[in-house]
Amino acid sequence: MNSTTPLAIGEQQHVRFAEGLGLDCGVTLAPVDIAYRTYGTLSEKRDNAILICHAFTGDQYVAEEHPLTGKPGWWSRMVGPGKPIDTNRFFVICSNVLGGCMGSTGPRSTRTDAQGNGTELWGTAFPPITIRDMVRAQHKLVRALGIEKLFAVIGGSMGGMQVLEWTVTYPQMMLAAMPIATAPFHSAQNIAFNEVGRQAIIADPDWRGGRYWADDVVPARGLAVARMMGHITYLSEEALTRKFGRRMRRGPVGGQGPEGPVSMFSDIFEVESYLRYQGSTFVRRFDANSYLSITRAMDWFDIAADHDGELTHAFAGTPVRFCVVSFSSDWLFPTSAARTLVRALNRAAANVSFVEIETDKGHDAFLLEEPDFDRTVRGFLCGVAEHAGLA
Ligand SMILES: CC(=O)SCCNC(=O)CCNC(=O)[C@H](O)C(C)(C)COP(=O)(O)OP(=O)(O)OC[C@H]1O[C@@H](n2cnc3c(N)ncnc32)[C@H](O)[C@@H]1OP(=O)(O)O
Numbered sequence: 001m002n003s004t005t006p007l008a009i010g011e012q013q014h015v016r017f018a019e020g021l022g023l024d025c026g027v028t029l030a031p032v033d034i035a036y037r038t039y040g041t042l043s044e045k046r047d048n049a050i051l052i053c054h055a056f057t058g059d060q061y062v063a064e065e066h067p068l069t070g071k072p073g074w075w076s077r078m079v080g081p082g083k084p085i086d087t088n089r090f091f092v093i094c095s096n097v098l099g100g101c102m103g104s105t106g107p108r109s110t111r112t113d114a115q116g117n118g119t120e121l122w123g124t125a126f127p128p129i130t131i132r133d134m135v136r137a138q139h140k141l142v143r144a145l146g147i148e149k150l151f152a153v154i155g156g157s158m159g160g161m162q163v164l165e166w167t168v169t170y171p172q173m174m175l176a177a178m179p180i181a182t183a184p185f186h187s188a189q190n191i192a193f194n195e196v197g198r199q200a201i202i203a204d205p206d207w208r209g210g211r212y213w214a215d216d217v218v219p220a221r222g223l224a225v226a227r228m229m230g231h232i233t234y235l236s237e238e239a240l241t242r243k244f245g246r247r248m249r250r251g252p253v254g255g256q257g258p259e260g261p262v263s264m265f266s267d268i269f270e271v272e273s274y275l276r277y278q279g280s281t282f283v284r285r286f287d288a289n290s291y292l293s294i295t296r297a298m299d300w301f302d303i304a305a306d307h308d309g310e311l312t313h314a315f316a317g318t319p320v321r322f323c324v325v326s327f328s329s330d331w332l333f334p335t336s337a338a339r340t341l342v343r344a345l346n347r348a349a350a351n352v353s354f355v356e357i358e359t360d361k362g363h364d365a366f367l368l369e370e371p372d373f374d375r376t377v378r379g380f381l382c383g384v385a386e387h388a389g390l391a
């Protein structure tokens with residue numbers, strides 16, 4: 001098969017675990033639904049599966065048209081026949097995270113009793129979840145698909161947190177790990193940004209104590225502002241300058257625009273218009289209570305805290321092969337955080353390589369065209385496959 005082979009998309013999309021899932025907070029969440037997509041074919045030996053973990057607002061539509069936005073999958077560039085994560089060779093799984101809003105159990109799911117009856121949504125009564133809870137849910141899915149060992153677990157940003165959690169919780173269940181644009185703990189600055197986003201949502205009168213769905217409204221303004229602020233952190237000063245500089249859509253205050261006098265409240269600069277657009281399109285595809293729940297899960301993430309405060313202990317004796325990737329202009333999950341991780345892995349005598357990609361695109365560079373990054377992903381997977389004797 002070659003790169004023109006049509007993408008083989010699996011039929012399965014959804015699995016329900018009636019017994020539920022024990023969460024870090026002590027609650028058993030039941031039932032638990034996991035929505036997922038698969039691409040490619042599982043080998044007879046079941047040894048070619050790659051789990052892709054999505055970032056904060058991503059979902060399972062990694063390599064196919066998104067059902068709400070109509071846009072290509074968020075990693076269509078990376079996943080497919082002949083692509084760096086080659087579906088001619090690998091069987092790719094991607095599931096919507098626990099707490100998400102694209103089919104997996106989350107605040108927007110109906111809360112059911114033991115008999116499966118229910119009409120109310122979870123909303124803010126949804127129990128607090130952690131990155132480890134997300135990974136436990138993925139682990140159930142992987143086992144339900146009949147896979148005992150994953151070839152690799154790969155993900156960027158919050159997806160990278162899940163990759164790291166996989167390596168410490170289920171190290172025997174995976175050959176390789178590729179944590180991208182991530183960190184072993186969420187920094188004070190990142191928690192601070194998340195808190196601003198949460199407060200923007202909560203301050204919106206349409207949030208209604210988290211019960212907005214009961215009144216058939218959404219806190220659109222708060223959620224859009226949260227995304228606008230978050231989106232700035234996903235880019236870089238250089239990228240914003242390159243894209244927009246100080247370009248204006250409308251003349252100076254007091255002048256005349258196409259719709260009349262220019263108000264100081266208009267989107268005068270192109271960059272403002274861009275952010276407003278990013279905010280408004282986000283509201284159409286994401287749930288505000290999921291935003292609250294998932295940002296908290298990220299804030300709690302701290303691998304060392306669960307291992308006597310020593311990151312090295314988390315990886316002691318790990319059999320996993322790591323390739324850690326960072327991007328030079330990423331100030332949200334900077335290269336320094338990746339180095340902290342790599343140093344701990346080295347001290348644990350882990351098998352680790354580290355690549356910093358030179359780019360001005362900021363944190364979201366992992367979602368964009370970056371030939372060096374593509375080569376890194378392809379090279380690492382090919383190397384591990386050869387070493388493991390994968391056909
Ligand atoms: C890993 C995961 O799980 S995926 C996570 C979920 N998905 C995302 O986060 C994707 C959403 N994020 C993005 O699209 C990010 O902007 C990026 C950085 C990844 C994409 O970057 P780029 O491809 O360079 O797109 P860019 O940031 O320029 O945005 C383009 C959009 O802005 C619009 N736009 C550009 N300039 C302006 C402007 N001045 N005013 C209004 N709109 C504008 C474009 O029309 C385009 O709209 P479209 O998406 O409807 O086609």
Ligand SMILES: N[C@@H](CCO)C(=O)O
Pocket residue numbers: 055056057058157158234364
């Ligand atoms: N832009 C991506 C990455 C953020 O970390 C997202 O929204 O999920």
